Amino acid sequence: MTKTSYHFGMIGLGVMGRNLLLNMADHGFSVIGFDKDTTKGQALESAATPGTVVKGVATLKEMLDQLERPRRMMMLVPAGQPVDDVIAELIPLLDKDDIVIDGGNSHYTDTERRLKYMAEKGFHFMGVGVSGGEQGARTGPSIMPGGDKDAYEKVAPVLVAVSAKVNGDPCVDYLGTGAAGHYVKMVHNGIEYAIMQLISECYALLKLGAGYSNDQLHEVFKTWNEGDMKSFLVEITADVFIKKDDLTGNSLVDMILDKAGAKGTGKWTSQDALDLPTPIPVIDTAVTLRTISSLKDERIEASKLYPAGSTHISDNNLVQLVHDALHFGTMISYVQGMAQLQLASSEWKMEIPLEKVVRVWRGGCIIRSVLLEPFYQVYTANPTLSNLLLDSRIASMVAPVIANTRLAIQKGIAAGIPVSGLAAALSYFDAYKSANLPTNLIQAQRDYFGAHTYQRIDRPGIFHSEWQPQ
Ligand code: 6PG
Numbered sequence: 001m002t003k004t005s006y007h008f009g010m011i012g013l014g015v016m017g018r019n020l021l022l023n024m025a026d027h028g029f030s031v032i033g034f035d036k037d038t039t040k041g042q043a044l045e046s047a048a049t050p051g052t053v054v055k056g057v058a059t060l061k062e063m064l065d066q067l068e069r070p071r072r073m074m075m076l077v078p079a080g081q082p083v084d085d086v087i088a089e090l091i092p093l094l095d096k097d098d099i100v101i102d103g104g105n106s107h108y109t110d111t112e113r114r115l116k117y118m119a120e121k122g123f124h125f126m127g128v129g130v131s132g133g134e135q136g137a138r139t140g141p142s143i144m145p146g147g148d149k150d151a152y153e154k155v156a157p158v159l160v161a162v163s164a165k166v167n168g169d170p171c172v173d174y175l176g177t178g179a180a181g182h183y184v185k186m187v188h189n190g191i192e193y194a195i196m197q198l199i200s201e202c203y204a205l206l207k208l209g210a211g212y213s214n215d216q217l218h219e220v221f222k223t224w225n226e227g228d229m230k231s232f233l234v235e236i237t238a239d240v241f242i243k244k245d246d247l248t249g250n251s252l253v254d255m256i257l258d259k260a261g262a263k264g265t266g267k268w269t270s271q272d273a274l275d276l277p278t279p280i281p282v283i284d285t286a287v288t289l290r291t292i293s294s295l296k297d298e299r300i301e302a303s304k305l306y307p308a309g310s311t312h313i314s315d316n317n318l319v320q321l322v323h324d325a326l327h328f329g330t331m332i333s334y335v336q337g338m339a340q341l342q343l344a345s346s347e348w349k350m351e352i353p354l355e356k357v358v359r360v361w362r363g364g365c366i367i368r369s370v371l372l373e374p375f376y377q378v379y380t381a382n383p384t385l386s387n388l389l390l391d392s393r394i395a396s397m398v399a400p401v402i403a404n405t406r407l408a409i410q411k412g413i414a415a416g417i418p419v420s421g422l423a424a425a426l427s428y429f430d431a432y433k434s435a436n437l438p439t440n441l442i443q444a445q446r447d448y449f450g451a452h453t454y455q456r457i458d459r460p461g462i463f464h465s466e467w468q469p470q
Pocket residue numbers: 105130131132133189192261262263264265266365366
């Protein structure tokens with residue numbers, strides 16, 4: 001190995017950075033990684049597959065000195081200030097045309113700012129979403145690059161090699177200009193939040209409503225994962241129910257405190273959807289429910305004031321109802337996220353190719369699912385479709401599960417089991433497919449108290465009326 005010949009560099013050798021770098025090395029690239037914590041550089045080298053070229057260094061300069069030109073490097077550090085700190089350290093060490101990739105979950109507006117800043121200095125900067133967790137990084141993640149197209153062409157061989165493959169097709173593609181990569185990853189995470197919320201509600205319906213044991217829940221989710229809901233999240237849910245706690249021997253899931261953490265990407269998705277605006281109530285609800293879950297002490301207090309009655313649901317067909325509700329809610333989660341991407345792409349001028357987004361999500365990422373295949377076919381036929389629900393093929397998938405979804409939600413509400421994610425999916429659907437909504441009344445009220453005007457159904461123009469009874 002000559003002094004300057006490493007193909008790719010990684011800044012930040014936490015588990016994601018290390019695993020992605022080892023994955024690159026396994027695909028024949030010589031790689032070099034830097035972390036301030038020198039033990040991580042050593043851990044990187046000792047985890048390398050024999051015969052691969054992997055080096056860990058203790059300074060950024062050592063790494064940059066040994067990368068081939070133009071340099072290609074990725075940082076995988078926590079979002080926010082750490083990314084700006086790395087950029088500040090890099091600037092004096094970079095040469096013109098070097099390519100710096102931020103592979104973390106940065107907010108897309110930060111990525112836009114950094115892109116401009118780096119471009120002014122003559123460097124290429126790319127925001128790239130990477131999904132799949134630790135295991136995905138090591139064996140094949142889904143990768144969502146955006147930004148500088150020329151820079152993408154130069155890093156594409158590495159990203160294509162390490163990405164997950166579906167029928168030999170790599171789960172990576174150029175997904176748009178500017179901060180498109182991080183925008184797509186943000187919406188991916190919003191959908192992730194939504195599906196996880198829906199699964200937790202189905203768990204509650206079966207556990208509280210019908211007394212399902214963890215072993216039974218394991219069987220239910222395992223079966224669902226063999227059919228039309230085959231997906232990573234359903235698959236790992238089945239696994240969760242059979243994991244035992246090392247400390248007590250109980251089911252581990254029963255020993256976990258019911259407060260869900262959040263690093264913010266779901267909230268960002270909702271915030272941006274409100275700004276656009278585009279309706280994504282399942283994602284909004286998922287974010288809100290994590291917040292409610294964090295209010296553990298208040299919930300305990302409230303539970304004493306409002307004691308629960310029986311949560312029992314009597315229905316021999318409950319598993320099927322819940323299956324259909326989850327299937328429906330999951331489809332609606334993608335529908336909402338994809339509609340957001342479609343609008344954001346035009347509003348924020350990102351040129352996001354929707355068919356490529358769903359193609360890239362088919363493997364490697366947390367929201368991979370058999371549903372992505374039909375979505376891919378729909379967007380391939382109609383790349384600018386504003387909402388998946390408007391496609392007849394999607395309609396034929398949604399229609400058969402609506403009735404059971406209604407029943408599952410009704411039964412959950414009657415039993416006092418919170419099912420607001422499923423209900424948000426259904427109410428969104430019911431509103432979206434209503435040719436007429438009661439919002440004419442809202443317009444009348446607005447005009448009554450604020451002279452905000454209204455439009456009429458029988459003639460064009462803007463109207464105002466004096467509403468107070470004479
Ligand atoms: C992925 C995940 C990953 C991360 C989530 C967790 O695609 O691999 O989305 O990026 O695990 O962001 O997010 P929360 O901590 O907010 O649940």
